[in-house]
Amino acid sequence: MNIHTYEKIWLVAAMVLIVGFIATITYGAVGPGIAMVDDDGGSIDPDAIGDHERFGDTGVEHVGGNEYEVAVVAQAWSYFPDEITVPANSEVTFYVTSRDVTHSFSVVGTNINTMVIPGEVSQMTVEFDEPGEYGILCNEYCGAGHHDMEGKLNVVP
Ligand code: CUA
Structure with missing residues (x-):
């Protein structure tokens, strides 16, 4: 050679x-x-969240059987609502959007971890079999209050 x-x-x-x-x-x-952002949820005008059919009234909605939908608005530096309660043995679809900058919606100890981008709706469906308490955290740096941006998820019997 x-x-x-x-x-x-x-x-x-x-x-x-x-x-x-x-x-x-x-x-x-x-x-x-694997998509970082599930854009199945579609887009939204971040300046008109209050008028939006889903996000105008955040929180848990029972949509039938064991199925629930949860609408969450993230903004500096909190989640609305900041406490979510769903029953065990449920199938829960989260819809999350941001009012201002990019945040994340991350449920500690689960594989729920999505970026939350203004103008976009992040959507994910999760099954909760067992009761439990989970912390919700923001994993995307979003300013001075980033470290205090948290919520709570209760899965009750
Ligand atoms: Cu919101 Cu970091």
């Missing part, structure tokens, strides 16, 4: 890498993957 052959190998390897990167990016953009 001479130097020329090594050069060719490296050229081919570099090309494969570049094609691989492009494929990864394309797949990430259009492929299934």
Whole structure:
């Protein structure tokens, strides 16, 4: 093997890498993957949250059977409502939006952890089998009160 052959190998390897990167990016953009923000919830005018059908009246709504919907508005530096109570053995869909800057809605000890972006509605459905108490935290830095931005989720028997 001479130097020329090594050069060719490296050229081919570099090309494969570049094609691989492009494929990864394309797949990430259009492929299934795990979305940071579930935009199934659609968009919303952050200046007119009070008039919105769902977010004008935040909180828990029983929509039938064991299904519940919870509308939450995040803003610096609290959640509305800041305490959520749902029964055990329920299927709960959270809809969360922000009034001002990007926050997160993260329920400690669960896999509920979504970014909350003004103008967008983050939607996620979770099943709660057991009673429990969970803290809700903001994981996106959102200003001076970021560390105090918290709520509570109660799953009651
Ligand atoms: Cu809201 Cu950090």
